Amino acid sequence: MTSISRALLALALASAAGAPRAADPNLKTEPVKATPVTEDSSAGKALYARYCTQCHGDEGKGDGPAADFVYPRPRDFTLALYKVRSTPSGQLPTDHDLFNVISEGLPGTSMPAWNKYLSENERWQLVHYVKTFDTLGLFKDEAPKQRIAVGSPPQMTPELIVRGKELYRSKKCWECHGKDGRGDGEKADTQKDDWGFPIRPVNFTKSWRFRAGDRVEDIYRTFTTGFNGTPMPSFVDAIPAAEDRWALAAFVKSLSRPQKTGQVLRARAVETEIPSDPWARQWEEIDYLDFPLAGQIIVKPRWFKPGHDVITARALYSAQEVAILLEWDDGTHNRGERGKPADQVALQFPAEKVTADEKPYFILGNAKRPVDYWFWNAADGLRRFTAEGAQKLAPRDAGSLSAKGEYRDGQYRVILRRPRKAASEHEVEFEPGRFVPVAFHLWDGEQGEEGLKMAISSWYYLLLEPPVPSTVYLWPLLAGCFAFGGELWFMRRLRRRREVRV
Amino acid sequence: MMLRLTFWLALALYGAVYAALRLAIHPPIPASVLTIYMLLTAIAILVFVSADERRFTQFIAPLAAVFEGRAPRAARIAVLAVIPLAAAWATYVRVAPSADAPFELRVIHPEPPSSLSVHGRRVEIAGLQNPLRAKGSELDKPIREGKTIYYQNCFFCHGDALAGDGHFAQAFRPIPANFRDVGTISMLQESYVFWRVATGGAGLPKSATPWNSAMPVWQDFLTEEEIWKAILYIYAGSGSTPRTWDDEVKHDKH
Numbered sequence: 013m014t015s016i017s018r019a020l021l022a023l024a025l026a027s028a029a030g031a032p033r034a035a036d037p038n039l040k041t042e043p044v045k046a047t048p049v050t051e052d053s054s055a056g057k058a059l060y061a062r063y064c065t066q067c068h069g070d071e072g073k074g075d076g077p078a079a080d081f082v083y084p085r086p087r088d089f090t091l092a093l094y095k096v097r098s099t100p101s102g103q104l105p106t107d108h109d110l111f112n113v114i115s116e117g118l119p120g121t122s123m124p125a126w127n128k129y130l131s132e133n134e135r136w137q138l139v140h141y142v143k144t145f146d147t148l149g150l151f152k153d154e155a156p157k158q159r160i161a162v163g164s165p166p167q168m169t170p171e172l173i174v175r176g177k178e179l180y181r182s183k184k185c186w187e188c189h190g191k192d193g194r195g196d197g198e199k200a201d202t203q204k205d206d207w208g209f210p211i212r213p214v215n216f217t218k219s220w221r222f223r224a225g226d227r228v229e230d231i232y233r234t235f236t237t238g239f240n241g242t243p244m245p246s247f248v249d250a251i252p253a254a255e256d257r258w259a260l261a262a263f264v265k266s267l268s269r270p271q272k273t274g275q276v277l278r279a280r281a282v283e284t285e286i287p288s289d290p291w292a293r294q295w296e297e298i299d300y301l302d303f304p305l306a307g308q309i310i311v312k313p314r315w316f317k318p319g320h321d322v323i324t325a326r327a328l329y330s331a332q333e334v335a336i337l338l339e340w341d342d343g344t345h346n347r348g349e350r351g352k353p354a355d356q357v358a359l360q361f362p363a364e365k366v367t368a369d370e371k372p373y374f375i376l377g378n379a380k381r382p383v384d385y386w387f388w389n390a391a392d393g394l395r396r397f398t399a400e401g402a403q404k405l406a407p408r409d410a411g412s413l414s415a416k417g418e419y420r421d422g423q424y425r426v427i428l429r430r431p432r433k434a435a436s437e438h439e440v441e442f443e444p445g446r447f448v449p450v451a452f453h454l455w456d457g458e459q460g461e462e463g464l465k466m467a468i469s470s471w472y473y474l475l476l477e478p479p480v481p482s483t484v485y486l487w488p489l490l491a492g493c494f495a496f497g498g499e500l501w502f503m504r505r506l507r508r509r510r511e512v513r514v
Numbered sequence: 515m516m517l518r519l520t521f522w523l524a525l526a527l528y529g530a531v532y533a534a535l536r537l538a539i540h541p542p543i544p545a546s547v548l549t550i551y552m553l554l555t556a557i558a559i560l561v562f563v564s565a566d567e568r569r570f571t572q573f574i575a576p577l578a579a580v581f582e583g584r585a586p587r588a589a590r591i592a593v594l595a596v597i598p599l600a601a602a603w604a605t606y607v608r609v610a611p612s613a614d615a616p617f618e619l620r621v622i623h624p625e626p627p628s629s630l631s632v633h634g635r636r637v638e639i640a641g642l643q644n645p646l647r648a649k650g651s652e653l654d655k656p657i658r659e660g661k662t663i664y665y666q667n668c669f670f671c672h673g674d675a676l677a678g679d680g681h682f683a684q685a686f687r688p689i690p691a692n693f694r695d696v697g698t699i700s701m702l703q704e705s706y707v708f709w710r711v712a713t714g715g716a717g718l719p720k721s722a723t724p725w726n727s728a729m730p731v732w733q734d735f736l737t738e739e740e741i742w743k744a745i746l747y748i749y750a751g752s753g754s755t756p757r758t759w760d761d762e763v764k765h766d767k768h
Contacts, residue, residue, distance in 0.1 A: 063674070066665040078665035082681075122674075122681045129675040273684075275615035306682030309670055310730045316670065369618065371725045373716070381725070447616050470687040471726060478611050487609050492602035499594055503581045510582055 039100060039236075039248055041158035047107040049136035056141030059134055064142075067122070072145030082122040083317040085209060089145035093206060093241030096224045098159040101238040101246030104150055106159055110139040120221035120321070160236055165228045166255070168262050175256070176263025183250055183260070188213040188243070193267040196343040196422030201458070206241040213244070215341055215422075218322070219268035226268055232261035271302045271322065277450065279327035279334060279476045286328045286335045288416055290425030295337050300326045303452050305467035310375060311402045318467035319456025323357070329476045334442045335429035336474070338452070345419045346457030347391045353462040354391035355419075356455040357426055360384070361448060361474075363398055363438040371449050374471050376402045384439050388415045388426050390457070398438050402464055411436050432476075445478035520572040524559050531555045544617040620688060621721040623702070626709050630717070632733050642705035644756075646742050653746065660747030663740050668748075671728065676752040686728040693752040700754035704745055707756065711741050 067086035069075040074088035097105040117125030143151045190196035193216030205211040219226040224234045238246030307318040324339040348354035363382040372381035376399040385397040394415035397405040417426035432442040452469040455461040563573045579585040580593045646656045671690035673680040678692030691698045715727025
């Protein structure tokens with residue numbers, strides 16, 4: 013942003029904040045709590061220099077040395093625009109709001125929770141210090157403030173959620189957040205924040221990504237106050253009745269789920285054919301696991317701002333085949349058009365049978381231990397490689413490996429399946445009870461991801477659940493009877509001894 | 515008095531050992547190892563109790579009371595029921611198919627090699643010192659530069675507070691090292707840390723499962739001096755100090 017536009021924007025903001033809106037009759041407010049710790053500017057300055065400058069910059073402009081390596085960018089404090097507040101739209105945050113953000117951090121971003129490492133007093137000094145970057149003097153001239161009274165949430169009933177769903181539709185939340193809340197609305201791609209940086213609507217299904225908290229109260233507060241500096245406005249005017257806003261919050265909450273992680277992806281046995289429709293009920297009924305992903309920042313070229321943070325997987329196996337269903341949310345369906353690469357996903361298995369004590373290198377193996385790389389692309393479907401390192405991918409015949417993928421309502425679902433028997437060289441056999449290492453790679457075409465610019469996981473295991481043999485119940489039964497028999501024998505013996513003694 | 519309680523004390527001790535092994539050790543020890551430890555504990559307790567005639571009589575007194583039919587009826591039935599059930603449960607746990615990931619033993623701090631190759635140059639580890647410390651007085655500037663290097667290369671994994679909890683940390687296993695923990699850099703010499711940073715996960719010996727470590731090979735990205743600066747910063751930022759060669763000499767003399 014140029015300095016002129018910055019100044020103009022600042023002026024506009026100053027006038028907006030200077031003239032608080034007439035008290036909104038629909039908005040219950042309460043007085044702001046007093047700030048418990050007074051300012052000690054030298055302490056604040058030292059703490060800021062030590063803990064915050066690397067992201068927020070020496071002058072609070074959000075331009076520290078780490079700024080280019082994280083998404084979203086660290087905040088520029090000079091315009092005093094804050095997202096997580098308890099005050100009405102356009103207003104400054106309270107000191108307690110800032111204190112809470114600094115203490116709890118912003119989940120899903122690089123802004124850490126400082127309550128683990130800094131004392132309460134230190135965090136209050138940082139609140140005071142952050143406010144000094146406000147170049148417009150907004151905090152100084154500020155009139156005594158009111159904060160929005162959230163109150164306690166109503167009972168979460170199905171009716172409330174249905175009403176919320178209706179409001180979600182009629183108030184057009186879906187235009188940005190998408191029909192199922194996956195951040196895939198038609199306007200999702202074009203949003204910019206007040207600094208001119210692209211910004212994406214939040215995906216409501218990921219409870220761990222709500223920056224202002226994922227409790228119903230938090231969601232209610234978020235769209236009552238709005239996020240200043242973003243296209244996410246306050247909805248007080250559009251949805252004046254508090255009950256309606258609670259209903260909407262309840263609906264948004266109902267879309268979200270926590271992350272479920274684990275080490276072993278268990279494939280369930282099926283008697284019949286494995287369904288080929290990724291939306292088939294049989295898939296929905298089995299257990300899933302979420303695999304957290306990170307940017308590939310280990311080998312060149314590094315990729316610091318991955319578009320995806322998680323991939324979800326389920327697995328089934330039949331007498332002949334094993335199939336893995338991969339699911340991930342993506343706000344845009346990229347098929348290699350508009351000069352952007354297509355969305356992609358890959359599964360990585362060892363190319364040869366390995367023990368737990370020695371696996372291929374977790375990023376694409378190496379010459380000694382190659383990996384079998386199954387790769388699905390939204391433009392041209394399945395491809396297969398054998399990789400002997402990040403730079404050494406050799407295409408191979410897909411053989412009897414097959415794939416089926418589809419994009420629907422902001423979500424990809426891709427099934428990759430293969431006969432359990434190893435049919436060619438460089439592939440492993442899938443036997444019930446054997447742990448096969450597996451890793452996941454994911455690309456978001458919208459962010460320009462391709463090749464090694466991707467999101468990666470560590471090694472996990474795929475296990476075809478072995479059938480439970482009946483001896484599993486027989487042995488415990490025998491052991492129990494044996495123990496009981498032993499007790500009886502012991503009892504008889506002791507009593508007889510006692511009788512003898514008597 | 516204590517003697518009368520022998521049985522209950524033994525039971526409490528066994529429970530305490532179990533709780534300690536289960537809860538106090540991170541990462542959790544695998545079930546098979548736990549079983550061995552608990553077996554050893556049981557044997558140790560039995561050896562101790564049976565070493566003394568009177569202690570042993572007191573130890574088996576509550577059991578004898580139950581089996582001779584002197585204990586209250588409820589207690590008798592409870593014991594008679596609990597023992598077979600426990601036996602059945604223990605057997606079930608053993609034979610039921612497990613979906614726990616295979617246990618991977620990982621040596622966290624393996625023996626370093628005697629020398630390593632950095633940018634094609636051989637560097638001896640013995641006696642290797644951080645050249646930036648040698649200058650003595652002025653550390654502020656290299657630490658500040660090290661901080662910038664850390665924030666453009668390391669903090670994604672090792673975290674802002676150097677506690678191994680960066681925003682990418684949860685995707686990796688083993689998790690990135692926590693530099694605030696006394697079990698990491700503060701018990702290592704800078705030469706060791708240099709080896710680890712320069713050669714990364716790939717440079718680890720087999721016992722340290724190099725194929726799983728996400729730690730990058732930093733000589734591919736940083737100059738030798740930059741690596742030393744980053745090392746200065748991880749010590750300064752986490753408030754720890756490296757073990758020195760002098761410590762080592764003192765150690766050997768003891």
